[in-house]
Amino acid sequence: MASFFTSYFLPLVLVANIFNFQTSLCDTSADKALIAGICRQVQDPPFCLTTFRQILAHPYVPEEVTRAAIAQSLQNANNNRAFIEAAKTAAKDKETQDLYAICDSSYGLLITVLQDAAKSLANKDYNGLENDLSKCPKFVSDCQNVLGSKTTPEMLDRSRKQFDLIIMSKAAEGLIKK
Secondary structure (H helix, E strand, O other): OHHHHHHHHHHHHHHHHHHHHHHHHHHHHHHHHHHHHHHOOOOOHHHHHHHHHHHOOOOOOHHHHHHHHHHHHHHHHHHHHHHHHHHHHHOOOHHHHHHHHHHHHHHHHHHHHHHHHHHHHHOOOHHHHHHHHHHHHHHHHHHHHHHHHHOOHHHHHHHHHHHHHHHHHHHHHHOOOO
């Protein structure tokens, strides 16, 4: 009796395990392709890949990737705004303080729009989501442009990362089946 069970069911279990292994490999390669496709669109692909690896769980679906990218972009925008507020306070001349005040306003608007984008995604309002995300790059570039020669290497790096996070959000949003 044990030999009948072993000879009949063992091959079935083996075939089922092989199928599950191959299916998980397909999912992993599809996930890698989805993320790689998004990360090819940014200025700093290693930053993009590292960010997604840190914030996502397998399997990847466009809605979840979009949600994670927006959340990361929002967190980064809040960190940048805090940095800008500290730089504004530390600035010694009124002109630099005023320039940082403009950046503070730009990042405040960026944060509001990213919060709206997160709500649009949660409500499956994909037109609203696309509209919100299309506004985001302007706020970052406004800050960069106003600072001009008074910018710092750290602010430039922060701006580049913010742009990449916005591009990641927009690219992931474009993959959602609407």
